[in-house]
Amino acid sequence: MAILKVIEVLANSSKSWEDATNKAVEQAAKSVKHIRSVYVNEQSATVKDGKVDEYRVNVKITFEVN
Structure with missing residues (x-):
């Protein structure tokens, strides 16, 4: 059985x-x-001068623990 962590x-x-x-x-x-x-939990962006300036993500990464 594998043990996973997030x-x-x-x-x-x-x-x-x-x-x-x-x-x-x-x-x-x-x-x-x-x-x-990887699970994309949330997306957002900042706006500067009426245009998207920066894209941001909040992700959950799952990996196996040895």
Whole structure:
């Protein structure tokens, strides 16, 4: 039986929510091994001069604990 743990990670990107999600996983993978999935819990954005300035995501990353 595998034991799984979930952590919550916040990330941002000037490109897209997808890019912010990728950045969250890439950064988490530097210190967390055996990542199995990512769940986008929340999306938001900041606006500057009438245009989206930054995309933000709150994700839950699930990984296996050895």
